[in-house]
Amino acid sequence: MVECGLEIFEETDMQAIRAKSLGLTDLFIALVEARCAQHPLGLVTPREHARRGSQVSFTHPHGYAVMQALIERGVIGDYREPEIMRFGFTPLYTTYADVWDAVEILRVILDNESYDANAARGAVT
Numbered sequence: 724m725v726e727c728g729l730e731i732f733e734e735t736d737m738q739a740i741r742a743k744s745l746g747l748t749d750l751f752i753a754l755v756e757a758r759c760a761q762h763p764l765g766l767v768t769p770r771e772h773a774r775r776g777s778q779v780s781f782t783h784p785h786g787y788a789v790m791q792a793l794i795e796r797g798v799i800g801d802y803r804e805p806e807i808m809r810f811g812f813t814p815l816y817t818t819y820a821d822v823w824d825a826v827e828i829l830r831v832i833l834d835n836e837s838y839d840a841n842a843a844r845g846a847v848t
Contacts, residue, residue: 735815743814744777747822751779751810754826762833767807780809785840789829792838798825 752766767780783789786806793800793808800810810825832838 740814744812745772745775747812747814747817747819748775748777748779750819750822751812751826754823755779755781755829758826758830759833777814778809778811780807782806783808783833785838788838788840788842789832791842792832793825793829796828796832798828 748768752768752770755764756766763784765782767782768778769775780803783806786808787802790800790802790808798810800808802808812822
């Protein structure tokens with residue numbers, strides 16, 4: 724089983740994987756900033772490609788509660804103090820449609836305030 728996965732990985736092009744990673748994270752940043760602009764979100768992740776990995780982090784005053792609501796709806800990310808919601812993108816199987824869907828779920832949660840702002844906070848999700 725592992726050998727099969729390694730054979731597939733050998734066929735990949737690291738430049739193509741990196742390009743898709745940047746495309747996914749660029750799209751996520753652009754969509755969050757456009758579709759959730761009225762909410763108190765702050766981009767933590769560098770915009771510069773050379774300084775960014777395959778993750779994007781935003782702050783929100785109720786970041787922990789928002790992340791819990793996202794997880795309940797199938798958008799898996801994690802939370803770090805202070806107020807940081809972190810989203811990872813795996814270019815081998817994350818699609819651009821997945822990014823659109825995740826941002827739409829985030830927008831609905833924020834617009835409807837469908838998160839428990841008084842939820843007991845942990846340092847990490």
